[in-house]
Every structure is written in C-alpha cells, then in structure tokens.
Amino acid sequence: xxxxxxxxxxxxxxxxxxxxxxxxxxxxxxxxxxxxxxxxxxxxxxxxxxxxxxxxxxxxxxxxxxxxxxxxxxxxxxxxxxxxxxxxxxxxxxxxxxxxxxxxxxxxxxxxxxxxxx
Numbered sequence: 001x002x003x004x005x006x007x008x009x010x011x012x013x014x015x016x017x018x019x020x021x022x023x024x025x026x027x028x029x030x031x032x033x034x035x036x037x038x039x040x041x042x043x044x045x046x047x048x049x050x051x052x053x054x055x056x057x058x059x060x061x062x063x064x065x066x067x068x069x070x071x072x073x074x075x076x077x078x079x080x081x082x083x084x085x086x087x088x089x090x091x092x093x094x095x096x097x098x099x100x101x102x103x104x105x106x107x108x109x110x111x112x113x114x115x116x117x118x
Contacts, residue, residue: 001069005057054110
C-alpha cells in the first residue's frame with residue numbers, strides 16, 4: 001500500500017531541493033530521515049517534515065484500512081519536487097530599465113510503499 005504526503009507552496013526554489021530528493025529516493029524511510037538530518041540545508045528540513053508526515057499517514061488506522069504496517073519496511077519510492085507559483089517583483093536598474101525578481105515556490109510530494117509489495 002502506498003502512503004503519500006505533500007508540502008505545497010514551500011518557499012524555496014525547486015532547484016535547491018532536487019539534489020536532496022535524489023539522495024533519498026529509493027532508500028528506506030528511516031535511512032532517508034537520517035541522511036536528511038545530516039544536511040544543514042533548509043530544504044532538508046522541509047523534506048524531512050514531508051517524510052515524517054507520510055510515515056504518520058502509514059501509522060494512521062483510518063488511512064491503513066485497519067491493517068498494521070511496519071514503519072521499518074517502508075521505502076521512499078517516489079519523491080518529486082515540482083515548481084510552484086512565483087512572487088514577481090520589479091527591481092529598478094540603470095538607464096530606466098527594470099529587472100524581474102522571481103521568488104520561486106515548490107511543491108514537495110513523497111510516496112512511501114511497503115517493500116514486500118511488488
């Protein structure tokens with residue numbers, strides 16, 4: 001059974017989080033949390049929260065249809081970092097021109113599945 005969690009409109013650029021997502025893709029959930037705890041990046045804290053939320057969804061009996069799921073057997077099968085909307089600001093430049101400042105957001109989504117499932 002797959003358990004999902006997402007963090008939408010995260011105030012961080014997707015480019016800053018994608019390299020962390022590739023580190024934990026395919027790892028056990030507990031190992032992924034340990035890897036992310038070792039990194040000092042702000043994006044690592046955000047991914048850590050999403051994985052913890054997916055683990056909480058796995059332990060919830062309402063989501064799990066009454067079955068017991070061992071948290072040790074869950075693997076991060078799908079982790080996506082997609083671009084979200086942008087705050088657009090104008091910065092004045094020389095000779096009367098203006099440059100666009102794009103403050104990017106991202107959508108983080110994690111899917112955990114049981115290792116026993118094919």
